[in-house]
Amino acid sequence: MRIGSRWSGACGVAALLVLALVGSLGCAPIWSPTAKGPGPHPLASIQITASGLDDWGWASYEALGGVWHFTRQGDELNQVWMRRWPKSQVVKGTNRSIRDDMTLQEIAALSLDSRRLDDGVARLEVVSNEPARVGNRDCYRIDYRHRNDIGLLKRTVEYGCPVGTWMYRFEYMAPAQYYFDAYLREFEAFVRSVAFKVPGA
Amino acid sequence: MSARESGSRHRIRESGGRRAGAILLLGLAVLGTAMGCARVPLAPLDAQQSTASLADDEAYLWKQTRETQFEIESSGLVLEDPAMDAYLARVLARVTPSSLVEAGVTPRVQVISDVAMHGYSFANGVIYLHVGLLARMTDETQLATVLTRELAHVIHRHALVLRRDAKGRADAMAWIGVGSSLSSYGGGAKMLAQAYSISTAVMLPQDLEVKADEEGLGLLSAAGYDVKATPDFFQMTLDYRKELHQQGPLAWMPYVAPPFVTGRITNYRQLLGTRFSGGNRVEPPIADPATFRRNVHPATRRQAELELAAGVFRSAERTAKLATESDPSDAQAWVLLGRALQGQRDKPMNGYEVPSIHRVREAYEHALELDPRDAAATRELGLSYYRKTSRVRAPEASRAALAHFRRYLALAPGATDEAYIRGYVEELEAEGRGRSSR
Numbered sequence A: 001m002r003i004g005s006r007w008s009g010a011c012g013v014a015a016l017l018v019l020a021l022v023g024s025l026g027c028a029p030i031w032s033p034t035a036k037g038p039g040p041h042p043l044a045s046i047q048i049t050a051s052g053l054d055d056w057g058w059a060s061y062e063a064l065g066g067v068w069h070f071t072r073q074g075d076e077l078n079q080v081w082m083r084r085w086p087k088s089q090v091v092k093g094t095n096r097s098i099r100d101d102m103t104l105q106e107i108a109a110l111s112l113d114s115r116r117l118d119d120g121v122a123r124l125e126v127v128s129n130e131p132a133r134v135g136n137r138d139c140y141r142i143d144y145r146h147r148n149d150i151g152l153l154k155r156t157v158e159y160g161c162p163v164g165t166w167m168y169r170f171e172y173m174a175p176a177q178y179y180f181d182a183y184l185r186e187f188e189a190f191v192r193s194v195a196f197k198v199p200g201a
Numbered sequence B: 001m002s003a004r005e006s007g008s009r010h011r012i013r014e015s016g017g018r019r020a021g022a023i024l025l026l027g028l029a030v031l032g033t034a035m036g037c038a039r040v041p042l043a044p045l046d047a048q049q050s051t052a053s054l055a056d057d058e059a060y061l062w063k064q065t066r067e068t069q070f071e072i073e074s075s076g077l078v079l080e081d082p083a084m085d086a087y088l089a090r091v092l093a094r095v096t097p098s099s100l101v102e103a104g105v106t107p108r109v110q111v112i113s114d115v116a117m118h119g120y121s122f123a124n125g126v127i128y129l130h131v132g133l134l135a136r137m138t139d140e141t142q143l144a145t146v147l148t149r150e151l152a153h154v155i156h157r158h159a160l161v162l163r164r165d166a167k168g169r170a171d172a173m174a175w176i177g178v179g180s181s182l183s184s185y186g187g188g189a190k191m192l193a194q195a196y197s198i199s200t201a202v203m204l205p206q207d208l209e210v211k212a213d214e215e216g217l218g219l220l221s222a223a224g225y226d227v228k229a230t231p232d233f234f235q236m237t238l239d240y241r242k243e244l245h246q247q248g249p250l251a252w253m254p255y256v257a258p259p260f261v262t263g264r265i266t267n268y269r270q271l272l273g274t275r276f277s278g279g280n281r282v283e284p285p286i287a288d289p290a291t292f293r294r295n296v297h298p299a300t301r302r303q304a305e306l307e308l309a310a311g312v313f314r315s316a317e318r319t320a321k322l323a324t325e326s327d328p329s330d331a332q333a334w335v336l337l338g339r340a341l342q343g344q345r346d347k348p349m350n351g352y353e354v355p356s357i358h359r360v361r362e363a364y365e366h367a368l369e370l371d372p373r374d375a376a377a378t379r380e381l382g383l384s385y386y387r388k389t390s391r392v393r394a395p396e397a398s399r400a401a402l403a404h405f406r407r408y409l410a411l412a413p414g415a416t417d418e419a420y421i422r423g424y425v426e427e428l429e430a431e432g433r434g435r436s437s438r
Helices: A002-004 A008-025 A104-117 A179-192 B015-035 B056-073 B082-095 B098-102 B140-155 B158-164 B169-182 B187-197 B205-224 B228-245 B258-273 B287-297 B297-310 B313-326 B332-346 B357-370 B374-384 B393-409 B418-437
Strands: A041-043 A047-050 A057-061 A067-071 A081-087 A124-136 A137-147 A151-162 A166-175 B110-111 B119-123 B127-130
Touching: A002 A166, A002 B169, A008 B418, A041 B297, A057 B374, A067 B357, A104 A124, A104 B297, A124 A151, A124 B418, A166 A179, B015 B140, B056 B127, B056 B158, B082 B110, B082 B140, B082 B187, B082 B287, B082 B297, B098 B140, B110 B393, B119 B140, B127 B140, B127 B357, B140 B158, B140 B205, B140 B228, B158 B205, B205 B258, B228 B258, B228 B313, B287 B313, B297 B313, B297 B332, B332 B374, B357 B374, B374 B418
Parallel strands: B110 B127
Antiparallel strands: A041 A047, A057 A067, A067 A081, A081 A166, A124 A137, A137 A151, A151 A166, B119 B127
C-alpha cells in the first residue's frame, strides 16, 4: 500500500500523458506527399538538392524535422530515407553522439553499433564499409545484410556525411533477393546528385 | 526475476522524452498492478494439474508463448555457446522440482543477447536470461536464485493468472507496447515487448511476486544452495542501475522502480529471519565463484561488447575486466578492455579520472602477447597511435601507427574496414614524406 501510494502521482502523470498522446495523434498528419517538378529537386527542410527517383513516391515528415521518404513499390520492397540530425544529438540506442574529432570509420562504427543494439536489425552482417564522397564531402558508405522482425533477409546501403553541425544519413533498404539489386543503381545515382546547401558548412 | 530488479531495454532519444516515457510506462505498469483485483487461485502445476489438462485460455497462452519464442530464438537474439548452455541447463535441472517435470513441463533456459539487466519466464517453463544479468552475477547461488524465482512463477502459473486477471491490465499492456514502439526503434523492440507481455517480465501483482520470493527460496533451499546470500543479488541489480545512470542520458527505463527492488530485498530478509531463520543445508557440488564466472564468460564478453556499443564505457570497462579475469587467455576480452578505456578518453565523465593512453595500449599489447596474430588488437593499437593526443602527431607515434596498420592489413586481408586503414596508411606515409623533405 505504501509503495502504491508513493506512485499514485506517477499514475496521474501517466494518465495525462496518455490523454495528451491520444490528443496529439488526432491532429494533422505527420507526413505529406510531395509533388516534384523537374530536377534537381530541393529537399528544403534538410538543405540539400538531388535528382532522380522520379518514378518513386515522395513524402516528407516535416514534424520529424524534415525526414524524406521514398518508395517505388511500397516499404516492404524498397525504400529510401534521406535525413539529418544535429551531431550533438544522442545516436539512438546509445548514449553517444558524434564528435568533431571522430574519424569517418568511427562514425560508421557508431551507426553500426546503433543498428546492432536495435534488435529489429538482427544478424547484421557487414558486406562493405568504406570512405565515400558525396556532394564534395567526405562520407562513409556501409553495405550490410540483416534480417527483419519476420526473418526476411534485407540489405541496406547507408551513406553518412558529417556536414557542419549536422550528420546526414541517406539509406536504401530492400529485400536482398531481387529488389535490392533492381533499384540500387537508382539510389546510387540519386546520392551522387546530392548537393549540400548548408550555409557556412 | 521480474522487471522489478531490472532495467528495460527500451530507450528514448532525448532526455525530456525519456523522462516522460519512463513516467508513462512506470505509471501504466503501476496502474496495471493496481487494477489487479481479487484473483482466483490456480492449482500449481504438478502430476494432478498437468499440461495434459490445460484450459482453453491456458492452451492459447502456451501457443502464443511458443510463437513468440520461435520469433525471438530465430531472430539472432539468442547467444549460443554449447558449454555455457550446458552449464545453465545443469543448474536449472538441479533446481527444478520433480513435480514440475511430472506435470509435463520441460524447463529450458536461453541467454538473450541484450544489454539490459533482465530475466523472466514464460508459462511453458522457458526462462530467458539477458547477458546483462549473467555478466554481473558473482556465483552459482545467484544464478540459482533467479532460476528458482522464475520456476516458482511457472509452477504457480503466474503468466496465466496475469492473463485472467487482465481486464484493464490488457489495455495497460497494450499501452506498454505502444510506449515501447514510440520510445525506441525497431520491430525487435516490439518483439521483446510482446515477450514481456506474456511472461513474468512485466510488473506482476505484489502478492504474486511475494509468493515467488517465498516459493523460490524454498526451491533454492531444497536444491542445496545457501539461501542467506540472496538479498545481495537484488542489491547488485540496484548498484548496476546506479552505475549506468551515472554515465549520462542512456535511458534503460525500468518497468518497475528501484523502491520495488528494495521491497523485494526487505521481503527476502524477512523470509530469512522467519521461515528460513535456521539457514539450510548446503549441498555440493556448487561451482566456486571463479568456475562460475568462467562458465558464463561468453555472456560477460558479449555484455562488454554491448555496453561499448551503447557508450557506457565505465560499465564496459568493469565488465571487460570481469571477462579478463574469468578467462585471462581470451585476447578479445583485453581488446574490449582497451576499447572501454579509449571510450572514456573520447568521452570523459565529470568527476572521473580519464584513463591514460598507456593503459589503453597496455590492454592491446596484452592481447597481442596472448595472440600475436590478433587483427583487432593490432588495428586498435594502431589507432591508439594514429589518434592525435595533442595538436600534432609525434613522428614516433606516426611510425608506430603505420607499422601496426600495415601488419593489420597483412593479418586481415579483405577486412570490411580495409579501405579506411589503407587511407590512414596513405596519410601517414605522406606525412612521413613531408617530414623527411623538410
